[in-house]
Amino acid sequence: MIVKNYGCAVFGVDATIITVETNIVTGGLFFMVGLPDNAVKESHQRVSAAIKNIGLHMPRGREITINLAPADIRKEGTAYDLPIALGILGASEQVDTSRFADLVVMGELSLDGEVRPIKGTLPIAIEAKRQGFKGVVVPLANAREAAIVQGLEVYGVEHLRQVVDFIEGRGEVERITVDIDAEFSAHSGSYPFDLSDVKGQENIKRAFEIAAAGGHNVILIGPPGAGKTMIAKRLPTILPPLNLDEALETTKIHSVAGKLAKEDALLSTRPFRAPHHTISDVALVGGGSYPQPGEISMAHNGVLFLDELPEFKRTVLEVMRQPLEERVVTISRAKFTVAYPASFMLVAAMNPCPCGFHNHPERECVCPPGVVQKYLNKISGPLLDRIDIHIEVTPVAFSELASERETEKSATVRERVVAARHLQEQRYRGTGLYCNAQIATQQLRTWCRVDAQGQALLQKAMERLGLSARAYDRILKVARTIADLDGSPNIRNNHLAEAIQYRSLDRDGWAG
Numbered sequence: 001m002i003v004k005n006y007g008c009a010v011f012g013v014d015a016t017i018i019t020v021e022t023n024i025v026t027g028g029l030f031f032m033v034g035l036p037d038n039a040v041k042e043s044h045q046r047v048s049a050a051i052k053n054i055g056l057h058m059p060r061g062r063e064i065t066i067n068l069a070p071a072d073i074r075k076e077g078t079a080y081d082l083p084i085a086l087g088i089l090g091a092s093e094q095v096d097t098s099r100f101a102d103l104v105v106m107g108e109l110s111l112d113g114e115v116r117p118i119k120g121t122l123p124i125a126i127e128a129k130r131q132g133f134k135g136v137v138v139p140l141a142n143a144r145e146a147a148i149v150q151g152l153e154v155y156g157v158e159h160l161r162q163v164v165d166f167i168e169g170r171g172e173v174e175r176i177t178v179d180i181d182a183e184f185s186a187h188s189g190s191y192p193f194d195l196s197d198v199k200g201q202e203n204i205k206r207a208f209e210i211a212a213a214g215g216h217n218v219i220l221i222g223p224p225g226a227g228k229t230m231i232a233k234r235l236p237t238i239l240p241p242l243n244l245d246e247a248l249e250t251t252k253i254h255s256v257a258g259k260l261a262k263e264d265a266l267l268s269t270r271p272f273r274a275p276h277h278t279i280s281d282v283a284l285v286g287g288g289s290y291p292q293p294g295e296i297s298m299a300h301n302g303v304l305f306l307d308e309l310p311e312f313k314r315t316v317l318e319v320m321r322q323p324l325e326e327r328v329v330t331i332s333r334a335k336f337t338v339a340y341p342a343s344f345m346l347v348a349a350m351n352p353c354p355c356g357f358h359n360h361p362e363r364e365c366v367c368p369p370g371v372v373q374k375y376l377n378k379i380s381g382p383l384l385d386r387i388d389i390h391i392e393v394t395p396v397a398f399s400e401l402a403s404e405r406e407t408e409k410s411a412t413v414r415e416r417v418v419a420a421r422h423l424q425e426q427r428y429r430g431t432g433l434y435c436n437a438q439i440a441t442q443q444l445r446t447w448c449r450v451d452a453q454g455q456a457l458l459q460k461a462m463e464r465l466g467l468s469a470r471a472y473d474r475i476l477k478v479a480r481t482i483a484d485l486d487g488s489p490n491i492r493n494n495h496l497a498e499a500i501q502y503r504s505l506d507r508d509g510w511a512g
Contacts, residue, residue, distance in 0.1 A: 003090040005100040007068075007083040008127055009075055010120035012291075012338035013252045015127035017104070019069040020080070022087030027063025034068030037076045037290075046078075047085045049111040054161040059092045074335070076290050079118040082107035082137070085160060086167065096168050102134035105163070113160035117141040119258035122251055125149040137163060143176040144265035145255055148248070150180065178265045184244060191237045191269060195410040197230070200400030202407075204231055207391045207502060209413050212238045213420035214481030215435030217324070217346040217386060219309070221504060222393025223356045223363070228349040231393075232305045235347060236270040237410035239303075240418045246301045249341060253300055257293045271302035273344075277311040281319045286340050291331045296323055297340040309348040310378040317383055320346070324386045346387065350379075361394060376505070381470075388437060388474045390504040420484040436481045441473055448476040450491050457493055461500045471506040475499045 007018045030044055048058050066084055068075050083105045089095040106124060108116040117139045125146035128136050135153030138146050143156025155173045157163050165171035195205060204220075208231060211218045220228040242250065251267045254260045260267070275284065275295045286294030296304055306312060323329045327343040352358035353372040358365040365372070424435050427447065433439065439447055450458070458475065461467060467475075479491045479499040486495065 001091050001093065003087055003097050003100065005083050005087050005090065005097070006104045006133070007080055007106050008104055008120075008124040009073060010123055010256055011073075011336070012340060013123060013249075013256055013293075015120065015123040016070075016073060017127060017131050018073075018075065018080075018083075020083045020087045021067040021069060022084075022091040023065045023067075024059055024062050024088075024091040025065075026061070028061055029063050031063070031065045032068075033065070034071040035074045036068060036080075037074065039078050040068070040075050040080050043078065043081045043084050043109075046081050046109050046111060047088065050081075050109040050113040050160050051085060051089065053111065054113045054159075054164065056089060056094050056164070057092075058088070062092075064088060064091075077119070078108040078116075079106045079120075081109035082115060082160070082163065085109060086163070089164065095164055099167055103137055104128040104133050104135075105137040107137070107139045107157065109160060115139045115157050115159060115163070117258075117262075120256045121146045122148070122248075122255040122260075125152055125154065126252075128152060137166070137173075140176075141262045144178055144262070145251065145260055147176045147178040148180050148183070148251070148265050180244075180266065183266050184247060184268050191234075191410070193234045193237055193410075195234045195237060195413060196407045198227060198234065198407070199403065200396040201227055201231060201393070204391055204393055205408070205413075207389055208235055209238060209417060210478060210481050210485065210502075211235070211345070211347075211389050212240075212413075213417045213436075213485050214388075214424075214478065215345060215437040216388035216478060216481065217437070218348070218389045218391065219384075219387045219505070220347070220349040220391050220393050221352050222349075223360050223395060224351065226393040226395050228393050229305075229307055232303075232307075232347045232349060233272060233274075234410065235303050235345070236272050238413045238417055239270050239345075240414070240421050242268060242270060242301060250301045253293050253297050253341065257298060259298065271299055272305065273299040273302070274305040274307060277306070277308050279312070279316060281313070281316045284316055285319050285323060285329050285331075285342075287331045291333070291338050293340045294329070296320065296329060296342040296344060299344040300341045302344060304344045304346050306346070306348045309350040310375055314378065314380070318380065321382055321386065348387065352376075359392070384505060385470050388478055389502045390506070391502060392504050416485055419487075420481065423484045423487075436477050436484070439477055439480070444473060444476050448480045448491060450476070450479075450496065453493055454491060454496050457496050458500075465500070465503075467500075467503055468506045471503045475503060478502055 002023045005020050008015045009018050090097040121138050121142035122145045129149050129152045137155045140156035140158050147154040154176045156176045166173045247268050273295050284294050323342040329342045330339045353367045353375050355366050357363040358372050479495040482495040483491045
């Protein structure tokens with residue numbers, strides 16, 4: 001007897017419906033075809049034990065053939081256990097198959113029949129709805145993320161016996177529902193940190209407001225303990241809140257990576273990822289034998305913070321260059337290609353030298369001559385070229401640390417950032433751009449015009465400060481953002497003057 005039921009395979013951040021075809025005839029062998037990996041092949045032992053431990057039986061003296069179609073797509077992971085078990089029970093006439101055509105079923109089985117969590121439930125649910133299925137049966141731990149797909153019946157299960165009773169109509173499984181609007185609004189903009197926690201450093205806060213308003217990448221240079229990490233962690237709190245489409249896209253990536261908490265149905269705050277400097281290039285950009293999203297994709301629509309930037313391996317930093325420009329990372333293998341979104345703000349922090357005290361106002365640098373420049377040279381020019389704002393961070397004075405004065409909260413700063421982003425949205429409508437950081441060199445003349453006085457100021461700055469040629473474009477982009485925060489349609493001299501000070505690493509003689 002041949003029985004068909006349905007599962008799903010996840011590739012990148014999208015899914016494909018898989019038909020599980022089970023045929024049982026006279027014989028004594030077990031075959032599984034359709035490009036299963038080792039984890040799928042091993043489902044035979046898990047499924048067999050689970051079926052026996054719920055009081056049913058594996059067909060004896062029969063040949064069982066399972067085909068996972070389309071047969072030319074590689075099937076990976078343990079999530080096929082549950083549909084394979086149902087296929088065997090249906091083909092051996094132990095379970096009614098009338099509901100198979102309406103449902104996509106996925107889940108890993110333990111030997112006693114418990115249904116364990118899986119990865120990629122959200123893209124599975126999205127594809128099931130797109131293909132016209134009535135509902136999905138998934139592990140209870142993953143049910144809430146599937147339930148944010150409206151118009152799809154989602155059933156969360158904990159045991160194979162529960163699934164069999166549900167298919168047979170002997171027992172009801174509670175349908176999981178999530179009010180997506182309430183879920184989104186309840187947690188949107190809710191962060192454990194606030195910009196008002198930072199004492200002093202008003203110039204750094206201003207630079208971060210500009211970075212958030214224009215989507216600019218930032219590098220912080222300063223001695224240990226100056227507050228670089230503390231400020232960086234608070235950048236997501238002043239970014240514009242996620243809209244619903246961004247939240248869904250971000251949640252899909254975390255679902256595929258298996259990083260979505262059981263209680264989270266929808267990620268409604270911007271992610272903040274801070275990998276250690278020992279990270280490999282594959283872990284950062286994604287990939288592996290069975291490709292998974294990397295840290296830059298986990299930071300999609302949020303912030304990627306690289307602390308101690310010169311300590312990262314050079315190869316790790318260089319693989320970020322293309323994703324920073326394209327805002328997507330493409331991973332190619334011999335037989336397939338997957339693409340992961342990677343639109344993130346890069347925030348990097350570093351000491352100015354190995355000892356950490358170069359240009360310190362109070363302490364002497366003990367590094368030998370030439371060491372400071374060698375240390376900075378660990379960061380390549382092409383990578384530095386993609387960072388618009390360079391900020392020198394100095395230690396906070398005791399008077400500031402002990403001050404009781406209240407400073408601006410993140411919500412207040414975020415209002416100004418949102419207003420500036422709204423101006424950019426109107427300006428770039430229909431161009432494919434959404435923030436000032438994305439302006440290409442050939443578009444600067446259109447969007448970043450300056451008058452004769454402004455050009456004279458730029459020329460003077462380039463000559464006196466010894467700024468590099470690449471600083472010119474970056475200054476114009478940052479000045480455009482400062483003008484947007486000021487509500488000005490034109491870039492004025494004060495906007496240019498403020499932008500010029502954010503190019504520390506381009507100044508001749510900065511490294512001694």
